Amino acid sequence: MPQMNMVQAINDALRVAMRRDKRVVLLGEDVGKVGGVFRVTAGLFDEFGDARVIDTPLSEGGIIGAAVGMAMYGLVPIPEIQFADFIWPAYDQIVNELAKYRYRSGGEYPVSMVIRTPVGGGIRGGHYHSQHPEAHFVCVPGLKVVIPSNAYDAKGLLLSAIADPDPVLFFEPKRVYRAAKGEVPEGEYTVPLSSAAVVRAGDDVTVLAYGAMLYEALDASAKAQQQGVHCEVIDLRTLWPVDIDTILRSVEKTGRLVIVHEAPRTGGYGAELVSLVCEKAFYHLQAPPVRVTGFDTPFPYTLETEYMPLSHRILPAVLQVARA
Amino acid sequence: MSSHQGAAGVQEPLEVFRVLRDDGTLDPEHDPGLTTEEVVEIYRGLVLTRTLDQRLTALQRQGRIGFHVGSLGEEAAILGSTYAMRDTDWIFPCYREFGSALMRGLSLQKFLDNMFGNANDTVKGRQMPDHYTCREKRWGSISSPVGTQITQAVGFAWAAKIDGKDIATLTYFGDGATSSPEFHSGMNFAGVFKVPTVFFCRNNGWAISVPTERQTASATFAQKADAYGVVGVRVDGNDLFAVIAATRQAVERAARGEGPTLIEALTYRMGGHSTSDDPLRYRGDEQLEPWAARDPIERVRHHLTRLGAWDDEREAACIADVDARFKQAVAVAEQTPPPPLESMFEDVYESPPWHLVEQREQLIQGPRAPKSH
Ligand SMILES: Cc1ncc(C[n+]2csc(CCOP(=O)(O)OP(=O)(O)O)c2C)c(N)n1
Ligand SMILES: [Mg+2]
Numbered sequence: 001m002p003q004m005n006m007v008q009a010i011n012d013a014l015r016v017a018m019r020r021d022k023r024v025v026l027l028g029e030d031v032g033k034v035g036g037v038f039r040v041t042a043g044l045f046d047e048f049g050d051a052r053v054i055d056t057p058l059s060e061g062g063i064i065g066a067a068v069g070m071a072m073y074g075l076v077p078i079p080e081i082q083f084a085d086f087i088w089p090a091y092d093q094i095v096n097e098l099a100k101y102r103y104r105s106g107g108e109y110p111v112s113m114v115i116r117t118p119v120g121g122g123i124r125g126g127h128y129h130s131q132h133p134e135a136h137f138v139c140v141p142g143l144k145v146v147i148p149s150n151a152y153d154a155k156g157l158l159l160s161a162i163a164d165p166d167p168v169l170f171f172e173p174k175r176v177y178r179a180a181k182g183e184v185p186e187g188e189y190t191v192p193l194s195s196a197a198v199v200r201a202g203d204d205v206t207v208l209a210y211g212a213m214l215y216e217a218l219d220a221s222a223k224a225q226q227q228g229v230h231c232e233v234i235d236l237r238t239l240w241p242v243d244i245d246t247i248l249r250s251v252e253k254t255g256r257l258v259i260v261h262e263a264p265r266t267g268g269y270g271a272e273l274v275s276l277v278c279e280k281a282f283y284h285l286q287a288p289p290v291r292v293t294g295f296d297t298p299f300p301y302t303l304e305t306e307y308m309p310l311s312h313r314i315l316p317a318v319l320q321v322a323r324a
Numbered sequence: 325m326s327s328h329q330g331a332a333g334v335q336e337p338l339e340v341f342r343v344l345r346d347d348g349t350l351d352p353e354h355d356p357g358l359t360t361e362e363v364v365e366i367y368r369g370l371v372l373t374r375t376l377d378q379r380l381t382a383l384q385r386q387g388r389i390g391f392h393v394g395s396l397g398e399e400a401a402i403l404g405s406t407y408a409m410r411d412t413d414w415i416f417p418c419y420r421e422f423g424s425a426l427m428r429g430l431s432l433q434k435f436l437d438n439m440f441g442n443a444n445d446t447v448k449g450r451q452m453p454d455h456y457t458c459r460e461k462r463w464g465s466i467s468s469p470v471g472t473q474i475t476q477a478v479g480f481a482w483a484a485k486i487d488g489k490d491i492a493t494l495t496y497f498g499d500g501a502t503s504s505p506e507f508h509s510g511m512n513f514a515g516v517f518k519v520p521t522v523f524f525c526r527n528n529g530w531a532i533s534v535p536t537e538r539q540t541a542s543a544t545f546a547q548k549a550d551a552y553g554v555v556g557v558r559v560d561g562n563d564l565f566a567v568i569a570a571t572r573q574a575v576e577r578a579a580r581g582e583g584p585t586l587i588e589a590l591t592y593r594m595g596g597h598s599t600s601d602d603p604l605r606y607r608g609d610e611q612l613e614p615w616a617a618r619d620p621i622e623r624v625r626h627h628l629t630r631l632g633a634w635d636d637e638r639e640a641a642c643i644a645d646v647d648a649r650f651k652q653a654v655a656v657a658e659q660t661p662p663p664p665l666e667s668m669f670e671d672v673y674e675s676p677p678w679h680l681v682e683q684r685e686q687l688i689q690g691p692r693a694p695k696s697h
Contacts, residue, residue, distance in 0.1 A: 034533035034606045055534045057503035058470055086469055089505060124390040126452035128468035266679065295683045297672045302441035302449030302662045305693035312691045 001183040006176060009151035009184045010040050010116070013158040014078065016188060018048050021076060024162070027054040028063055028080030037082060038118060038177055060090035064115065068098055071111045076162065081117040084171065085128045091136075098167050099142035114161045114168045119147070120212050120262055121294075121308055122175035126301035132211075132262040132294070135269045137169050138240045145239040146193060147171040149214040150180045153237060156191030164193060173211035180215075196243035198250070202230030205322050206250040208273060209260040210236040213309060217260050220314035229322040231258075239269060247273070248281050255286035256321045260309050265293040287324035292317045338546050338558045340590060343565035348626040356408075356569040360633045366407055366564065367628060368642055370621045373399045373423035375646045377595070380439065384599040388658070389439045391453045395420050397562075397594030398528055400620030402496070403427055404567030405524050405587070409494050409575060414462045416477035416495040418470075419454055420526070424496070428461040436653040442660040448670070449663040471497060471504030474523065478510045481578075482519045492520040492578040494571070500531025502548065503539050511586065515552040520578030522571060523554075523586040526561065528593035533606040546588035554584045561589030562620035591620070 004012065018024045026041055032055035035042030045053040056063050060081055067077035081087045087094075094115070101111040121130035137145050144166055148154035154172070161168040173180075199214070200221055209217035214235050221231035232250050236242060251257055257277055259270040270291040277289060292309040300307050343354045358366075377394040384392050395402055398420065406415065406424040415424060422435060434446055438456035441449035446457050447465075457465040464473065477495035484491035501507055502525060514521050525545050529536055542548060549556025555577065559570040567589060574585035592615035596603045628634035669676050669684040676684065 029531070030533045032533075037532065037600070055538050057539050058500040058531050058534070059503045059505065061505060062503070088469075124452070126455065126468075127450065129452070265683075295668065295687065296679060297668055298450065300450045300668050301452055302445075303665065303668050306665060306687060307668065308693075310693055312693055316691065 001185055003181060004151045004184040005178045005181045006148070006151045006154045006172065007038060007040050007178060009155040010158055010172065011042060011044070012184065012186075013155040013162075014041065014044060015047070017076075017078075017159060017162045018044065018052065020188075023074065024076045024078060025052045025054065025070065026078050026080065027056050027067060029056060029058055029082050031055060031080050036080065038174060040116070040172070041080070060086055060088075061093055064090040064093040064098065067113050067115075068093060068101070068111055071113050072109060077113045078162065079113065079115050081115060083129050084117045084119040084133055085131045087117060087133065094137070094143070094169070095140050099140045102166075103142060110165060112165055112167050114158065114170050116170045116172060118174040118177070119171040120173050120175050121299055121304055122212060124301065124304065127298045130299040130304065134171065134239055134261075135263055135267055138269055138272065142167065144168045144193060144241065145171070146237065147173060147211045147239060148237060149173065149176070149211055149235050151182045151184050153191050153197070153235075155184055156189055157193065157237060159188065160190040160193050163190070168193070171211065175212040176215065191237070194238045194241050194243050196237055196246040197235045198232060198246065199235050200231060200233040202232040202254070204230045204254055205232070205256040205258055205318050206247070206254045207231045207233045207258045207260065207314070207318065208236060208247065209233065210239065211262075213260045213262055216309065216311045217314055219311040220318055223311070223315050224318045224322070227319065229319060231318060242273070242276075244276060244280070247277065251277050251281045252284045255284050256324075257285070257289040258292060258314070258317050258321055259289065260292045260314055262294050262308055264296045265291055266296050268293055287321050290317045290321050338544055338556065341557060341559040341566050341570055342563050343569055344563045344623055344627060348623075348630040350565055350627070354566070354569050356565055356572060358565075358568070360628070360631055363624065363628060364633055366403060367621075367624050367634065369403050369423065369427050370399045370564075370624060371639070371642050372426065372646050373403065374621060375643055376422070376650065379647070379650050381595075381599060383439070383654070389453055390441075391599055392439070393419050393454045393598040394595050395423055397615060397620065398526055398591045399423055400564040400624065401524075401526055401561035401567055401589040401591045404564045405494060405496075405522075405571045405589070408568045408571035409492070409522075411462070412490070413492045413494060413575065414464065414477075414480055416464045416473040416480070416493055417466055418473065418496040418498060418501070418526075419466050419468065420498070421496050422454060422456075425456065425458055425461070425463050428458065428463045430456065430458040430461060430463065432649055433653045433656060434458070436657040437660065440657040440660070441662070442657055443663045443667075444657075444660050445663070448667050471501040471506035473497065474501065474504075474506045474510035475513065478514045478519050478521050478584075481521045482513070482517055485517075485520060490579055492522060492575050494522045494524055496524050496526060498531060499525060499527040499529070499536045499539050499545060500534065501525075502545050511549070511552040511554055511584070514584035515554045518581065518583035520581075521584045522574040522578065523584060524571070525586065525588045526591060527588050528591050530593050530597070530607075532597045532601060544588060546586060549586035554586050556586045556588070558588045558590060561591030562615070562618050562623065564620060564624050
């Protein structure tokens with residue numbers, strides 16, 4: 001099986017989808033000739049031409065609004081937002097239009113597409129090239145939110161998302177774009193949406209993570225093991241609708257929960273996960289759940305590693321929850 | 325220079341305003357009337373800007389700074405327009421105008437402190453390099469999201485107008501930014517309320533890898549002004565004197581209460597978009613040739629040399645002076661420590677609420693991050 005990093009795996013998924021279905025079109029800033037600022041669409045312009053791999057004017061609202069129209073017509077648009085930090089001019093089109101179309105038209109106009117966008121910190125990008133805004137999207141009825149952590153899942157999840165009848169926001173954790181390497185099958189395969197993966201089994205503490213922070217959670221869990229604490233690490237993979245069964249099964253076993261995410265703590269996705277677990281498995285809990293997250297400040301530049309919830313901050317949280 | 329021709333080309337493109345002739349003389353009808361000393365002063369700024377670009381790119385390649393977004397080829401457009409503004413006017417920058425900030429009075433040391441994101445950085449190490457601020461010199465705060473400064477410049481100037489003050493704003497943005505909603509809202513508001521804003525579009529041919537033909541089907545960017553009831557002019561952005569004259573006219577118009585002007589400065593991005601970009605992936609070096617032949621700095625040097633006000637010796641001394649100051653400022657910036665941990669929690673609000681106080685303590689009491697990652 002070929003080895004690929006996440007950039008190559010996503011590129012491969014796009015190629016597979018475009019070869020099998022002429023209706024698939026890519027659009028965004030710099031996705032064409034140059035193949036994307038992270039090279040995710042490299043080579044696709046040459047293979048599929050400028051009618052299907054489209055460099056657009058610099059307008060995120062224009063990109064998503066036009067993609068909505070394309071989808072209504074019957075194309076399968078896969079728009080790219082160059083950095084998640086720049087998605088806000090398109091927020092109106094995503095929240096008020098794309099996500100509500102099916103519902104507000106009584107089911108007459110179901111609109112689906114996959115919006116791809118790189119997220120997260122750890123690349124020395126400061127405020128505007130580092131944010132992790134999943135909480136702003138998980139709360140939008142009608143939208144699905146996906147984030148792979150490795151190359152295999154990236155391709156399989158993206159192919160599922162493209163086939164999905166609902167709009168999907170597909171976050172790509174850019175800190176591990178190249179580092180997350182692994183075997184990726186050629187051709188078609190899918191990883192189902194709304195299915196989390198237990199990537200490390202353990203009985204003491206459930207650790208929920210996703211995207212680039214999965215690796216930090218795994219690192220902390222390996223260190224915790226040296227101190228006799230066995231973590232069960234779950235890669236959520238789809239943030240919404242989340243795989244609640246896998247989460248509950250684990251928490252019912254461990255009784256202890258740590259959640260890791262890069263985004264600020266307040267109103268973050270972790271709050272939703274804690275609520276869900278408290279509502280559905282409160283009597284199994286043996287300690288208060290703990291969130292290890294970015295701080296409630298804008299994302300800093302020089303101090304980014306101090307800001308992020310890296311292994312050095314996850315480990316003490318895990319030990320504290322285990323011993324509480 | 326065909327990359328500036330729009331795809332449709334149905335409209336007659338506006339004439340391009342020029343002052344500096346190929347022989348180094350100025351068109352007397354439009355000569356902005358600077359003294360030779362004034363021109364030499366601006367010329368030194370041009371050399372400073374370009375030399376810094378080269379040195380900063382080298383620092384980035386050495387891994388000593390993380391990033392740089394330069395202005396190679398666009399120096400005359402940037403410095404000329406800033407020069408033409410009155411000291412009382414305010415500048416709302418994009419991210420490519422450090423030459424403007426230095427001309428306004430941002431110190432070289434402060435600029436480099438930002439490039440290193442250290443404790444003395446004006447933005448306290450919170451933003452990427454080239455995202456400094458300089459309120460003291462009426463120079464704005466840089467944001468990466470494209471176009472956002474445009475409407476803000478309009479609001480600021482509008483407020484001054486409401487307040488009865490003779491203050492104009494100059495806002496910089498690229499050709500790509502004309503596709504952003506901020507450009508259209510800004511132009512529209514400024515037109516409707518006759519706001520004293522100078523919209524300065526650096527048409528440098530590219531928005532990262534996307535050429536101008538993908539930003540508009542209009543033959544020019546300047547003609548977009550027409551639709552908003554705004555005056556639009558096209559100027560040779562590699563002609564320092566034309567940029568100064570056109571910007572001055574725009575400021576005078578603003579001061580007379582006649583409202584906004586859109587200036588499209590025709591120039592060219594001679595380098596990559598930033599140090600993260602490799603332009604050879606999407607354009608050939610031959611595309612640079614016609615622009616290299618009209619280099620904005622060489623054209624001013626030619627003008628000054630003709631007047632006997634500049635020569636190779638002065639050029640070498642000027643660059644040596646920049647290098648010495650640069651070396652010194654880099655040494656200081658590199659030795660300055662990073663911002664203290666607690667600074668992360670300052671300025672989120674005027675004073676930190678309980679939750680930030682709590683989080684600040686958690687960070688300070690907690691384990692330190694590994695040095696590199
Ligand atoms: C809203 C938004 N979308 C995308 C980006 C990514 N981006 C940064 S600069 C740039 C191109 C800007 O081109 P232009 O306006 O012509 O300015 P130039 O860089 O040429 O000076 C893009 C797409 C961004 N910063 N903000
Ligand atoms: Mg440009």
